[in-house]
Amino acid sequence: MEKYDYEQLVICQDKESGLKAIIAIHDTTLGPALGGTRMWTYASEGAAIEDALRLAKGMTYKNAAAGLNLGGGKTVIIGDPKKDKNEAMFRAFGRYIQGLNGRYITAEDVGTTVEDMDIIHEETNYVAGISPAFGSSGNPSPVTAYGVYKGIKASAKEVFGTDILAGKKVAIQGVGSVAYTLCEYLHDEGAQLIVTDINEEAVQRAVDAFGARAVGLDEIYSVDCDIYAPCALGATLNDQTIPKLNAKIVAGAANNQLELDKHGDLLHQKGILYAPDFVINAGGVINIADELNGYNRERAMKHVDKIYDNLETVFAISKRDNIPTYIAAERMAEERIASLRNSRSTFLQNEHHVISRR
Structure with missing residues (x-):
């Protein structure tokens, strides 16, 4: 995390539903981290963590290069999307997202669907790509x-x-x-x-x-x-x-x-x-x-x-x-992120000088 400047790694588990999930937040300089939830049969928990980190960093670059005011994050859920899904799992996961209080917004990815996002939406508003009935865009x-x-x-x-x-x-x-x-x-x-x-x-x-x-x-x-x-x-x-x-x-x-x-x-x-x-x-x-x-x-x-x-x-x-x-x-992408960091740093320095003079 230190080497590639990740901000946060959240390990989530819910024994009753079988949820084992990793939320990786790479960078929120441009805004809340946005990135989908992937469900996959990983060989190990270590492999899942590595994939979440790698994908989260990719989302930082993707969102920055696209001109979005969003940072990069990603979730992976360990399990077979054809056999292991259940409503309780995605509702438990939705509560974990809600607990991050807007630092991370999820959406569908490999192994998850619009319907899964709708279940997550029962627990949090920090989810996109839900059904059009909710005023959303649906399948991206x-x-x-x-x-x-x-x-x-x-x-x-x-x-x-x-x-x-x-x-x-x-x-x-x-x-x-x-x-x-x-x-x-x-x-x-x-x-x-x-x-x-x-x-x-x-x-x-x-x-x-x-x-x-x-x-x-x-x-x-x-x-x-x-x-x-x-x-x-x-x-x-x-x-x-x-x-x-x-x-x-x-x-x-x-x-x-x-x-x-x-x-x-x-x-x-x-x-x-x-x-x-x-x-x-x-x-x-x-x-x-x-x-x-x-x-x-x-x-x-x-x-x-x-x-x-x-x-x-x-x-x-x-x-x-x-x-x-x-x-x-x-x-x-990096130049866009750096320019905002620099402008924030200048603003904070100016604020500090104003407060000091007061």
Whole structure:
């Protein structure tokens, strides 16, 4: 926590419901920490804590880069989302969130649903992404997909000189809810889709709906394509996969796509443009964050459109300073956080001088 400047780690358990959860709050400089609740079958409690910390830091950068007045946090619940969920578990978790008194706001993530958020909402108002019946935005996946689509267009403009995707080959790893909607946007523009997924039904659905070409799980890295879109779990850009890539662009919806920072360096060295994940996939959190001001769909989507501009800024910094795009994106986020810290520090110093003179 000290090394990466985390603010708070909360370990939660409720024996009767089976709740074992970790809430990690990384940074609240820009505002309350916002980040989803993930439910997963972790190998150990240590692995769950590490994942919560890693994801919380990612949310700090995502929210800052998206221009949101929110900090970064994340929750992981240890358990099988298909077998271990129950109402008492999420209500107990909601009480833990309420106890943080607004320092952390949650939403859905891998393994949790809008319905789960509705249960949490029974105990606290510090939850977003609940059912539209409550005046909320509902499932953020379609908006995440739209943001990724806009990010792919910005990346295409950088590499090909035009953001028109007609005729471009896009290899999509994972065809879950976000990626399926992304496929719709890409197909409507005339892109040629290549897909893979551990779920054969999801693959077949994309083949039937969009005329996509299905390939094996390992084959997706080496297919001849213009754009590789990782939309499954993280760390798929690593020592084994990057040498196989035939794409000119990596731009997708998955979180934590780089296994290690050095893999962002490797993509840069190979001349493959990488759209940093926490910039391109921020559509969902932008949409959810709009709820905090009374949800307005049109306003939220206009903010999501800015992902295109944010990536253009990242690419410009990368070229200007000759640094990999992941470093450029982190620098953009860190500078925004630092500017607010500095302004607060100056304000407090001025206040201290005024009080001293009194």
